[in-house]
Amino acid sequence: MSGFVEKPEPVEVPGLEHLHTGKVRDLYRDGAGRLVMVASDRVSAYDWVLPTEIPDKGRVLTQLSLWWFERLTDLAPNHVLSTELPPGAPADWEGRTLICRSLDMVPVECVARGYLTGSGLAEYEQTRTVCGLALPEGLTDGSELPSPIFTPAAKAEVGEHDENVSYEEVARQVGAETAAQLRQATLAVYGRARDIARDRGIILADTKFEFGFADGELVLADEVLTPDSSRFWPADSWQPGRAQPSFDKQFVRDWLTSPASGWDRKGELPPPELPGDVVDRTRSKYVEAYERLTGMSWQ
Numbered sequence: 001m002s003g004f005v006e007k008p009e010p011v012e013v014p015g016l017e018h019l020h021t022g023k024v025r026d027l028y029r030d031g032a033g034r035l036v037m038v039a040s041d042r043v044s045a046y047d048w049v050l051p052t053e054i055p056d057k058g059r060v061l062t063q064l065s066l067w068w069f070e071r072l073t074d075l076a077p078n079h080v081l082s083t084e085l086p087p088g089a090p091a092d093w094e095g096r097t098l099i100c101r102s103l104d105m106v107p108v109e110c111v112a113r114g115y116l117t118g119s120g121l122a123e124y125e126q127t128r129t130v131c132g133l134a135l136p137e138g139l140t141d142g143s144e145l146p147s148p149i150f151t152p153a154a155k156a157e158v159g160e161h162d163e164n165v166s167y168e169e170v171a172r173q174v175g176a177e178t179a180a181q182l183r184q185a186t187l188a189v190y191g192r193a194r195d196i197a198r199d200r201g202i203i204l205a206d207t208k209f210e211f212g213f214a215d216g217e218l219v220l221a222d223e224v225l226t227p228d229s230s231r232f233w234p235a236d237s238w239q240p241g242r243a244q245p246s247f248d249k250q251f252v253r254d255w256l257t258s259p260a261s262g263w264d265r266k267g268e269l270p271p272p273e274l275p276g277d278v279v280d281r282t283r284s285k286y287v288e289a290y291e292r293l294t295g296m297s298w299q
């Protein structure tokens with residue numbers, strides 16, 4: 001079992017056509033055919049969209065994405081056209097809404113990894129490969145890789161796991177030329193972001209991008225380099241050989257899998273509401289990621 005504990009009803013705004021309710025974002029089309037992307041405060045864990053929201057999360061993710069997009073424009077054009085609120089939109093959309101180019105999305109999750117953990121580590125332990133790429137012996141949870149690698153995944157439906165795929169599989173699916181462009185752009189953007197984060201004492205362990213096409217041009221879309229799409233680790237406590245502390249929903253995951261939640265991850269029932277202190281601490285982590293990366297304070 002997985003998916004939405006409660007699928008929210010889309011907000012109706014005159015002049016906007018609701019297209020899709022994603023795990024975190026609600027998508028609309030405006031009268032000019034542009035995509036209106038609204039990041040909610042929803043949080044997902046263990047393939048569930050939880051019944052409890054994390055206040056300001058959608059704003060933090062949106063502002064952090066914008067900050068990164070600005071620093072990446074020479075490497076990849078991005079989909080943002082405007083941050084102006086559509087007329088008649090609720091005030092709550094302020095800060096969480098992006099008007100974007102509507103793209104023909106490439107159905108590949110473009111993951112770059114500079115460090116080994118998560119599904120990469122799981123595959124490595126079985127076969128000494130990640131997405132079919134051979135890696136040296138002796139790596140452990142949190143090890144830095146000899147050089148960053150492109151480890152694409154097939155995008156799954158809500159409630160399903162993304163599945164790692166080989167580069168060859170991506171090339172078969174989208175064509176050799178597009179696959180090469182995706183890999184090149186993913187690794188270039190990862191490299192830039194890793195260096196920026198490193199200057200701020202943060203390791204960008206891995207991250208996921210989504211790209212789409214408009215007028216034959218490959219464009220960076222969705223959110224970028226947020227705690228929802230990336231693993232950020234404080235550099236000063238990095239220690240390979242164990243799970244690293246990270247700037248994301250670790251408190252949510254830890255609580256859900258603790259006896260306190262009473263929830264069985266492998267069972268049939270949806271996860272329960274989060275307690276207030278888990279919400280507060282998770283909100284603080286998102287804000288801390290924003291503040292440490294951008295050097296600006298979140299008000």
Ligand SMILES: Nc1ncnc2c1ncn2[C@@H]1O[C@H](COP(=O)(O)OP(=O)(O)O)[C@@H](O)[C@H]1O
Binds near residue numbers: 021026104105
């Ligand atoms: N510029 C764009 N044009 C079309 N679709 C986009 C664009 N940017 C992002 N998307 C899509 O919008 C959705 C974002 O919502 P989100 O809640 O993150 O979805 P998901 O549940 O798929 O992670 C994703 O399906 C993503 O592929």
Ligand SMILES: [Mg+2]
Binds near residue numbers: 022023024
């Ligand atoms: Mg998403």
